[in-house]
Amino acid sequence: MNAALEHALQDWYPIAMLGELAPGERKQSRVLGIDVTVLANDSADETDSTPPITVRAEGAPVHVQQAFDHWWVCLGNAPKPLFSIEEAGEADRRFVPCGVVRVACSPLRAVENFLDIAHFPFVHTGVLGAEPHTEVYKYDVKVDETRDEVIATNIKFYQPQAAKSAEGGIQTEYIYRVPAPMAAVLYKTCPLKPEAMDVIALFVQPLDEQTCDVWPWMALYDDTSTQAELIQFQQLIFLQDRSILENQLPKKLPIDPGHEIPTKADYTSVAYRRWLKKRGAYYGALEAQP
Amino acid sequence: MSFTLHDYVLSGNCYKVRLLAQILGVAYTVKPVDFHPGKAHKTPEFLALNPHGTLPVLESDNTLLTDSSAMLVWIAQQFDTTHTWWPTNDAHRLALTVQWLGFSAKLTESIGQLRLHTMLNRPADAATLNTLSTENLRELENHLCEQSIRGLAFLTGDQPTVADIACFAYSALSPDAGIEHTLYPAIRGWLHRIRCLEGFLTMPGIYEAHETRNEHTAAS
Amino acid sequence: MTTQPVSLSRDLAEKQVMRAELSDVDMAVWRSASGVVSAWENRCPHRGMRLSHGFVRGESLACAYHGWHYNCEGACHYIPAHPELEPPKTIKANLYNVTEASGIIWVNAVGTVSPVTLPSNTQAVRSVSVHCSLEIAAQAFKDYCSLSPITANTRTEVVSESPYVLALKAPLPANSPTPSMQDKSNPVSVFIALQRVNQTTTVAHITASEHASETDCIALSRWANKVRTHAEVSVGSTE
């Protein structure tokens, strides 16, 4: 087995939303090129110790846990801990799993796009950005050594409609976190509660190195919008990204410098690529592991 | 008379209605339905409104419509004072408009279904849908080639009708289903003409015609 | 590698960009507001976005992803995220050789572009894509000249051919009401320029003599569609 796959096997990936499958229902899926079946068990009564779902890869059950309104799986024999999102425990937030979207792109390209703000005026025109407000001001990026995460802070961008709840354009502040190679979490100005920040995450299930299922999830302060409105706002945004992601060449993410040309606005992406390289997370990357 | 549209942001059929309403400057109320992942269009409440379990649904004081082509006709007939979008005073064009409205349903059944499969993991026979989609796009391409030889920019003549709107949605969205426009030059030109119409509205997968904005004067 | 056609000039208007594939080379072909045609590698140097998804503003092609602007020489001259920055000269799109001749856009992805010489007084009919190799497509167009003429009671004759171009002489409908058809001394010529998209896809770019009428061109367009079916059936039957 190659090292990139061996490395990726020890991480956790979303496979279904909680409650997606009715008891007894089964679905086929794929993780890291391996076919898996997901079965929602019929638990007869409360004392029954059967777990709510069983996921099998090539016949053998794999590790399963629930977090952030999704079921997560790990196919490796030495699972790393799943990252945390503290806001998932704040009871006054609205939790919004947005459903799966399939994208023909590298899982790493899907994450990198989520960390990028410079595309807002062109890809999310009139919503997350608009010409002539295209400038990306200097911001800070670092690797948080204790959590081993990429963190970008002090990001500001003008947005015509920053959220479903926004009335007109606002200067929005962002913080980004990459807590795992195939997950990204952002914190942005909450239009209805300026002292707090909304949380939006992208959980990526790698089907293989060039295809992924993406599960966006949000934890918001918004007591006016319906669940359908919140989901559709997020789908509007993400499906605009999908048309970009399916048209980036090469399909796999070039991690080594030299293939593509970053500018200051791309510091988060540069830090992400370095961080992937350092930890050996080459699944979905152009380069073979050195 | 205004109306309420039971809507899903990624639905091509809902988009047709939003697009024509925007072009004609008609105000309406949107009611988002959680089509994906919630399957809210299959709940008893929704089925009581529309037994077909499909979106869009248009509701007004005296009307309830469950077919997007019918909605386009209803909107054009009431709000288009030029009578070009639903050309009732030209028998030939009116008949062609009905013919291409019929064709638009074939695009929904092929490209529309393939797109739900490719994008939202809806189970389907992708190979068959792919063949059907190609057949339909070729039929449209053949017709638009002939129109361009005749010097006509749109499906039924020199001006767009509701049939152009109806066929536009899934033709434009075919890349979402993995079918590019590269091999369809006549369709490409026609899509572009529609994107440049006054009042055009975008949706995910169909971008604004950024080229119509003013040129950037180089910073140097 | 040879010079090949990628589009009819008519089908790439000012301020338009399209994608073309040539023997598996993916390219963006675009026309500036003033009419200059360019063909580039279909990859933005910034983050790899296909430039064929971009948009033309004046004499620049802008990328759909972050809006970087490239001039007709391929040099990036504007990065919207850094409006004050003068982009380094090293940021450049990869250019191919391109030219327009006889109403057709020709490209050579690896060398100088030298289109097949065709008369200049032609009009565009259509481009039609066929799911088969270039050789099978060429054969199908030739077969159909005699097997199923463009209309009844006429024969079409192949007057010249090269790997990428077929020139046909096509007397169009005998019963056609159009003057061009009754003029036996001045038959309509048809030119078919073939593009090898890849091993299994070919595009035929079809032009005809200037004096071909609207009816003639429509007949030709339908004929081309029939040839496509014929070519694809023959591929299907050998698979």
Ligand SMILES: N[C@@H](CCC(=O)N[C@@H](CS)C(=O)NCC(=O)O)C(=O)O
């Ligand atoms: N004839 C209807 C068809 C509408 C239709 O098929 N809508 C799709 C969404 S675009 C739908 O609701 N499908 C239901 C489903 O697939 O579950 C129309 O044109 O409005």
Ligand code: FES
């Ligand atoms: S990828 Fe082209 S501008 Fe960024």
Ligand SMILES: [Fe+2]
């Ligand atoms: Fe985006």
